[in-house]
Amino acid sequence: MKSLGSIRRSFAPWNDPTAKPYILFDGVTKRFGDFTAVDDLSLAIHEREFFALLGASGCGKSTLLRMLAGFEEPTAGRILLDGQDLRGIPPYRRPVNMMFQSYALFPHMTVEKNIAFGLKQEGMPAADIAKRVAEMLALTKLEPFARRKPHQLSGGQRQRVALARSLAKRPKVLLLDEPLGALDKKLREETQFELVDLQYELGLTFVVVTHDQEEAMTMADRIAIMDKGHICQVATPAEIYEAPSSRFVASFVGNVNMFEGRIVSRRGGTAEIAGPDGLSIRTDNAGEAAEGADVAFAIRPEKIRVSSQRPAETGFNAIEGEIFDLGYLGDMTVYHVRLADGRIVKASALNAARTSTDPLTWHDRAWISFAPDAGVVLTR
């Protein structure tokens, strides 16, 4: 079987039906007054997993994290950690630690004191604390800043102090609330990989909340897409991107072209979709959609080819249009092609060569084409 995306995974306990989930949300609901932040949600996260909760602000992802940390109690349902029901356990007795979005570094304590804070609460002997703090400082490359106060640090350094502080107690699970949100783009990209390496080395379970899909895609083993207190899809980044389960997921993650239509014929996995204005698309990924069903055909811009001539391949979908807009981004070029019915289709082409043999420009006639397996059919 072909794998979705270019990554081959050896760590995939979620595919093993005998594996016991490490964190289990079981029918969890959380209401604030009339507002339902999390609605009858169930989710299993495995040990050593790097799990991302992705969604727009207000989707309930932070509430979910805060329930795990113990700052909120579920209105209904239960949360299990390593088989233990967490209900009624206050945050200061839970074996999880959190890295706060604002970092929440204690401004009246030095970096060292901040890192040692949690260990002191445990009553660890002073010598052991000093050892562990030194270890954490080394791990996060903060040794030169041990005696500084938080306001004397840069944004990236503060982020590392927050990380070191939450890791110092060796929690069973580390919760990260928008861990890179306050960093600038370049630093964010570097730190993403550092976090992944750290998680792998320490062998911990990470649960990260983010609204940044790139961050989630880069770091996570699996992503849960959330909307209005529900989980829309839980899958690996490649599955989320290449096989979204609904129109919402498809349009939330990455760019997508969506064609609404109806299945007019279906044989095996292959189906014919007819849309308004004589649009007809042939696809090999009909999925569950039955004949006569109203569906959306979703296809990513990079799966669409733009050319001045009708492509020669048989079985390809090809539609004629006009170049409406184009943007040259260096590594690739983005085309907006206007079809006869006025709809705009986005396509992108990787600029693998420095020169192009088939240059297109504004108002040129052009064909968009894609293979029958390039898109997916969505029923929801």
Next chain:
Amino acid sequence: MTGPGGWSRFNIVSIVLGFAFLYLPIVLLIIYSFNESRLVTVWGGFSTKWYGELFRNRGLMDAAWVTLRVAFLSATAATVLGTLAAIALTRYTRFRGRILFSGMVFAPLVMPEVITGLSLLLLFVAIGLDRGFLTVTLAHITFTMCFVAVVVQSRLLSFDRSLEEAAMDLGATPAGTFFQVTLPVIAPAVVSGWMLAFTLSLDDLVIASFTSGPGATTLPMKIYSQVRLGVTPEINAACTLMIAVVATVVLIASVLNKRREVQRQRDEQAARRG
């Protein structure tokens, strides 16, 4: 369970008790001003006769008039001086003697009144100024302007400097900028500074006792001399009236403020709908 940010029962109880402590004496004072009996602590039925007595008491009425005039004049002058001082402190971060200046602005806030009163009196004697209406007013300007300065300064500190820069960029002179941009924006703070100065002046006993002379007895001085002889319902009535005046002013100010705020929110919503 309430989270660490919660509004717990402990919080509510401490606030209720705190406010009871703050308001109970004032409420009791008001209630007993309507007491028929001359004995202040024995309830003899409802009556407004002490208010009548109060208005027939010429001494108290004269003192009240003096006090109001002093308060009005000194609050107005203190607002001008205090606002200038606040601007000097926030806008000119470097000038000779700034430390002394900021010291002189903040020190009167905590300076025991007996010291301020005594020192001002000795100044007036030294320069040969007869004690009376003028000296009380000058003394009140001096100690209330510092309160105005602190109120206005805290507003200026949170003031977006780019507003002033924009005005100057569009061709306004510094003075023009101040009157057309800065002053309108900090106006609420200036007004509450004035009100604070007014009530502080209305209230002052110690400094007025030192700096006032014959013919310029203020209401607190009059009240004090009567209180020393014992509690009388007439004074309760006078106090109730003073509280009523202040409460009315504060109430009107907050209602106006609230209405403006509501109007602004409505405008903003309307603007968002387009």
Next chain:
Amino acid sequence: MNRALSAVLGRLVIIVPYLWLLVFFLVPFVIVFKISLSQTAIAMPPYTPVLGFGDGLPAFWERLWELSFENYVWLTQDALYFNAYVSSVVIAAVSTVLSLLVAYPIAYGMARAPASMRPTLLMLVILPFWTSFLIRVYAWIGILKPEGLLNQFLLWLGVIDQPLLILNTHTAIFIGIVYSYLPFMVLPLYATLEKMDNSLIEAAQDLGCTPLGAFWKVTFPLSLPGVVAGCMLVFIPAVGEFVIPDLLGGSQTLMIGRTLWNEFFSNRDWPVSSAVAVILLLLLIVPIMIFQFAQARAQEQGR
């Protein structure tokens, strides 16, 4: 308006309030100091020598020699003054601690209140401040008197069978100071507590602190600037307080503000009351400096 005129106006912003404070705040202190070195006289003004340059420099020089520290010596010889200073500081310190204990829960509760309620609560704390200080102290006389409302209430409850003697004791002074200065303590505390990031407390709990532990290790240390400012705002004026000990403290209570008042108005001894004021000021210099420093720091952080 031309540029030069603007510059002059800019200078005036500083010069006018500066001169005013120099003349009406600083110069008076110099005069107080000078008179504290003079002798009492039955005259108007009731002290001698009257130092001035009107009679020429030699006369001024001669009179300078007549100045003496006699008044200060007098202050040290009569135990009354020493006791008054000590008891003022003790009463002010006890009242400050009590104010802090009363004000902290109120300020904390306000800072934790729903954001929509906070302006109203703040208003309610400030409101009594707008009513007369004298009146508010006076109101306590009616409550604390032996036949006053508090005793009536407690007798009615059956908690006591003899009226408590509260008025004219130190307890009455403590109540008076705590009551009158409460807003001064609540406001700076509230300002620091309200600004505090709630996630700091959550972080402390996340790292294993109980709610009480988080309060002592995070909330309280971070509110220290407010604690210092509030304590200074109460302590300094309370040391020199006159009205409260005079109305609530009875005749035997010794406080320096009252001593100064009596020296001045009853004994008409201007030089001794000036000396009393100078010593009081020296006593308060350190707390005032602490207050100034705290103010300057708060201002820096506000920027």
